[in-house]
Amino acid sequence: MATKKYLAKYRKLRQIYERALDKTISDETWYRVVSFLKQRFSLRVxxxxxxxxxETFAGLKRRYSALSPTREGFEERWQAFKYFYDSEGGYSGIEALSALSKYLKINLDDVPRSTRYYWFSQAGLSYSLHGxxxxxxLALVAFVAAKWAINKRSQPVKSAEPKVLTLAK
Structure with a gap:
C-alpha cells in the first residue's frame, strides 16, 4: 500500500512530466513512463x-519522440546510447564517427555526409571534423545514428538478376 507522501510525490512527478511535454497523458501512459524510468534510470519516486x-526524460522525450520503449528498434538504440553514455573520455570529430561506425557495425563510406551532420544536429550538436x-x-548521436543503422540493415537487397526482375507468368 502506497503512503500519502508517495502518492503526493507520484502526482507531482506526473505534473512535472506533463508540463515539460506541454500535454496531458493518461494514467496508463504515466504508469508505463514510471515503470520505464524505474528500469532504466533507477527512479525511486x-x-x-x-x-x-x-524532467530530463520529459525534455528528451519532447525533443526525440522516438525515445519510447514501445518503438521498434528501441532496445538496440538504447544499448548504443548506454554504451557511449557509460564510457568516459572524449573524441575528435573523426574519432567520434569511427567509434560510432565500429559500434554500429556500419561502413562509414556508406553513410552520406549529410546524414552524418543530421545525426549530430538531432543531438543538438554541430559536427566538425576537428571538434x-x-x-x-556522443550518446545522443549514437541513439540517432542507431536508427539509421537499423533501417539500413532491414532494407531488402535488390537483385540485378534479369530473371528476378521479370514478372511471374
Missing part, C-alpha cells in the same frame, strides 16, 4: 533526484 530524472565531443554528447 520518493528520492530527491526523482524530479530531475523525470571534440564528450562521450555523454
Amino acid at each position: 520518493e528520492s530527491e533526484n526523482a524530479e530531475t530524472i523525470v 571534440s565531443y564528450h562521450s555523454k554528447d
